Amino acid sequence: MALKLTLKPNERVVINGCVIRNADRRQVFVIENRADVIRENELIDEPPVTRPAARAYFLIQCAVMQSDLRDRLGPEIRDLLARLVPVYRPEIAQKVFEAASNVSIGNHYMALRAMRPVMQHEDKVLAHIAAMNDAPPPAAAEG
Numbered sequence: 212m213a214l215k216l217t218l219k220p221n222e223r224v225v226i227n228g229c230v231i232r233n234a235d236r237r238q239v240f241v242i243e244n245r246a247d248v249i250r251e252n253e254l255i256d257e258p259p260v261t262r263p264a265a266r267a268y269f270l271i272q273c274a275v276m277q278s279d280l281r282d283r284l285g286p287e288i289r290d291l292l293a294r295l296v297p298v299y300r301p302e303i304a305q306k307v308f309e310a311a312s313n314v315s316i317g318n319h320y321m322a323l324r325a326m327r328p329v330m331q332h333e334d335k336v337l338a339h340i341a342a343m344n345d346a347p348p349p350a351a352a353e354g
Contacts, residue, residue: 216240216241220233220234223251228277228278249276263298265333267326271310274314292307292314299329307326309321
């Protein structure tokens, strides 16, 4: 099945580890065989240290961009994903299982897609925790 990519002006895409930047006009590419593709807006630039779901996403991204690292990163990615499963409610945990399954069969792009809602959920949880930490402590009940 072919993959149709529509690139905005000056948008970057990584195909099989090669970074391609579009010119100043919108372009459409059709990739007719299997290729590892990541759009610019799907990339994480820095490895997240304190966010486990984002760290898993980053490692999967590295495996997509550098196929020679896949064998070495695979066990680390699967281990991290396995440790994430019990942390989340069932519908988010299912996405983590989906990502792990895709990593196991070598479909790293689909693993990235499965991890996006997990990272969004992680962002919401961390924002909620930060808001709770910034809130004033509840008033003590007088008795």
